[in-house]
Amino acid sequence: MLVNFRNILNEAYHNNYAIGSFNVYNYETFKGVIEAGTETGVPVMLAFGEKYLKNMTLETAYTLARSLGGELPIPISLHLDHCSDLNTVFRAIRAGFGSVMYDGSALPFEENLKNTKLVCQIAHACGVSVEAELGCLAAGEHSHEGLASDVEVYTEPELAKRFVEATQVDALAVSIGTVHGMYKIKPNLRIDILEKIQKLLKIPLVLHGGSGLAEQEILSCIDRGIAKINVNTEISLYAVEKTANLLAEKKPHLSEVSLSQIDSVRSIVKKYIAFFSSQKST
Numbered sequence: 001m002l003v004n005f006r007n008i009l010n011e012a013y014h015n016n017y018a019i020g021s022f023n024v025y026n027y028e029t030f031k032g033v034i035e036a037g038t039e040t041g042v043p044v045m046l047a048f049g050e051k052y053l054k055n056m057t058l059e060t061a062y063t064l065a066r067s068l069g070g071e072l073p074i075p076i077s078l079h080l081d082h083c084s085d086l087n088t089v090f091r092a093i094r095a096g097f098g099s100v101m102y103d104g105s106a107l108p109f110e111e112n113l114k115n116t117k118l119v120c121q122i123a124h125a126c127g128v129s130v131e132a133e134l135g136c137l138a139a140g141e142h143s144h145e146g147l148a149s150d151v152e153v154y155t156e157p158e159l160a161k162r163f164v165e166a167t168q169v170d171a172l173a174v175s176i177g178t179v180h181g182m183y184k185i186k187p188n189l190r191i192d193i194l195e196k197i198q199k200l201l202k203i204p205l206v207l208h209g210g211s212g213l214a215e216q217e218i219l220s221c222i223d224r225g226i227a228k229i230n231v232n233t234e235i236s237l238y239a240v241e242k243t244a245n246l247l248a249e250k251k252p253h254l255s256e257v258s259l260s261q262i263d264s265v266r267s268i269v270k271k272y273i274a275f276f277s278s279q280k281s282t
Contacts, residue, residue: 002070004098004129005077005228006170008043009204013227018276021045021079022269023232025052027064028258032265034069034076040273043074047081047230050088058095066096081230089119099129101173105136109159117167124168131206132167134160135175157196164201171204171228178209189217191224198225206230215275222276231272239264
């Protein structure tokens, strides 16, 4: 069933586990993520980014999510990921998305706050949840989000408190040392910053840049309020590698390529679901 993310994130936050938010942009990724959630019985988020509008429209994304997951027993949230354009955010709400991420992190603080507050007012009136971001992630290897010129800016805890109180956002993405893409060197996660943010905000926090993080690093973040973790790059790299191997072995029918890619997506998503929920309270 399609839901907004408020209830599933709040449950994860209060029960010490995290929900995986996995990027989707074609039939194979939608199908693979939903199958992984169904097989594990764990809620999943389908993260459709603004940049994937060249792959399909917002309306097509909603129709695909509803067709594949609308009748299933597990909660599935169709989420607009990393969107800096207000018009696209409002179009996603009209299209049926259960949650939206307005990303004004590149803007001055006051402008980000003003725009996010407007998004929250409109989205909440429509029963839609909102994620925002403070701070900025750098780009790692094979990143398909952000720019190569992006410079890491850590989230300031006191500014985060002011931001959340003013906007009433449902979840906040924070910058504590992760990157978009795969890591070139071992990340230096600022767990101390995350602890301060958690104590001040007491709402579900979001970690972007989940691909390639060690399991213990992720679990440490979950212990400190991270209730949603984004994964994109590792899924893509694995599916592309498996596709290349398949093409090298034989000349398959296109339908076989599609099935192989669904299996690749499902495999990686199930891996992340397993340890995102490993600390779940019983």
